[in-house]
Amino acid sequence: MSDTKPARASWSGKWAFILAAAASAVGLGNLWRFPYLAAKYGGGTFLLVYVVLVFTFGVSLLLLEIALGRYTGQSAIGAFKAFGKKYAFIGIFASAIPFIITCYYCVIGGWVAKYAASYIAGASSQIAGAPADFFTGFITSPVESFIWMYLFMAAVMLVVGLGVKKGIEKSNLVMMPLLILLAVGIAVFTLTMPGALDGAAYYLVPDFSKLAPETFIAALGQMFFSMSLAMGIMITYGSYVDKQTSLTASAGRIAGFDIGVSLLAGLTIVPGAFVALGSAEAVAENSGPSLMFVILPTVFDQMGGMGAIIGLLFFVLVLFAALTSAISLAETMVSIIMDGARWSRKKAIIAVTVFLFAVGTVVNLGYNGFSFLEPLGAGSSILDLFDFVSNSVMMPIAALMTCIFVGWVVKPRDLELEIKRSSKFVAEKAWVAIIKYIAPVLIVIILVAYVAAQFGFFSM
Ligand code: TRP
Numbered sequence: 001m002s003d004t005k006p007a008r009a010s011w012s013g014k015w016a017f018i019l020a021a022a023a024s025a026v027g028l029g030n031l032w033r034f035p036y037l038a039a040k041y042g043g044g045t046f047l048l049v050y051v052v053l054v055f056t057f058g059v060s061l062l063l064l065e066i067a068l069g070r071y072t073g074q075s076a077i078g079a080f081k082a083f084g085k086k087y088a089f090i091g092i093f094a095s096a097i098p099f100i101i102t103c104y105y106c107v108i109g110g111w112v113a114k115y116a117a118s119y120i121a122g123a124s125s126q127i128a129g130a131p132a133d134f135f136t137g138f139i140t141s142p143v144e145s146f147i148w149m150y151l152f153m154a155a156v157m158l159v160v161g162l163g164v165k166k167g168i169e170k171s172n173l174v175m176m177p178l179l180i181l182l183a184v185g186i187a188v189f190t191l192t193m194p195g196a197l198d199g200a201a202y203y204l205v206p207d208f209s210k211l212a213p214e215t216f217i218a219a220l221g222q223m224f225f226s227m228s229l230a231m232g233i234m235i236t237y238g239s240y241v242d243k244q245t246s247l248t249a250s251a252g253r254i255a256g257f258d259i260g261v262s263l264l265a266g267l268t269i270v271p272g273a274f275v276a277l278g279s280a281e282a283v284a285e286n287s288g289p290s291l292m293f294v295i296l297p298t299v300f301d302q303m304g305g306m307g308a309i310i311g312l313l314f315f316v317l318v319l320f321a322a323l324t325s326a327i328s329l330a331e332t333m334v335s336i337i338m339d340g341a342r343w344s345r346k347k348a349i350i351a352v353t354v355f356l357f358a359v360g361t362v363v364n365l366g367y368n369g370f371s372f373l374e375p376l377g378a379g380s381s382i383l384d385l386f387d388f389v390s391n392s393v394m395m396p397i398a399a400l401m402t403c404i405f406v407g408w409v410v411k412p413r414d415l416e417l418e419i420k421r422s423s424k425f426v427a428e429k430a431w432v433a434i435i436k437y438i439a440p441v442l443i444v445i446i447l448v449a450y451v452a453a454q455f456g457f458f459s460m
Helices: 014-025 028-040 044-072 076-081 085-120 124-129 131-139 144-162 165-191 196-204 213-226 233-239 247-277 280-286 291-301 304-341 345-365 382-409 413-420 428-454
Strands: none
Touching (some): 028 044, 044 213, 044 382, 044 413, 076 233, 124 291, 124 304, 165 291, 165 304, 196 280, 213 428, 345 382
């Protein structure tokens, strides 16, 4: 099918594709979101569920999306439409997800920018003196918190507008390894602190009494978010892959890279939180979006003279990872609008900018002007709602529709052949079984169990 289409932009090689996909995948999801979810949902229990999900379902879905993109030569909406106009709705549904994510991603981006700037300005001991107050004071500030978010958005939209994608990809090559080195260093340091090994045990050893429907839904949502799945991105990336590149090896490498960064970030932050808070219960209770911002400054402070510099390096690199992911999220929104509404690039960029500024403002208001709104129960925010709707509701549904579509409507045959054009496909049978049966059943069970638990049919 794709052979008859006009030539399309393509990656310069196998590694260019893997790196671009990994750069999209590695972001705040790994560094900020994964550690706090692991801390919250039982440490080792969450870790085990997450690893199993990634290496069965996650890799399979990633492979499916890349193969679907390469086979049809189209981005999300077009790829589904290629099998019939009536299927376009799946692509449209998936494409709506980046519009929700980017808005709150930029709010967190603003937090990271503020921390990076504060460390640059030498405020490390001021932050560490009262980390929780510093954080709360900042996110609830009626002016400053907005300014940092707008700055972050402006940087993102500027790069999207200039289209300097190449430069970003190149600098990723330097920044990502640096970030990993630093994360290893901080992890090693943290683990030598008194009490940290108990924290590491909590992080690594599963406690099966902690298994709850929420653990599964949180791990599933995190998997989609972190691997940039179920929102059409990987279909688009797959459409740029040439016919020689092995899809199976690429999917394995991207997943390995992504989970590696997450595991490392968790190994730093969860034991750090344990040192600061003293017990597994306290860690689980206090864990949420603030974990990175409240706990790490204390850890840096205890490093003595080096702490200020390490803290600075850390937040600058997290900022960089956040920026690159936000840029590719915004770029996705722009291309969805261009394809869907047939608008010019310029018009689409203006629309995305206006949308981001408006909706981001509402999300950020959730921490000050609108803080009386607690959509998910006491203490929750608009950001939590956005996060929940996109990751725990919409992405599982998008993935479910994709699996049913490929497994039962178009049949996996064509995609199997597409995958086998470029490599052996050892796990073919398992892959088909996951797409046709296991993944759909699993998603339905998780969603139903979760809803049931919400309505109190059983307690957790
Ligand atoms: N995976 C990214 C992260 O872990 C977030 C993300 C989700 C993303 N979807 C995306 C990034 C699409 C770029 C493009 O932070």
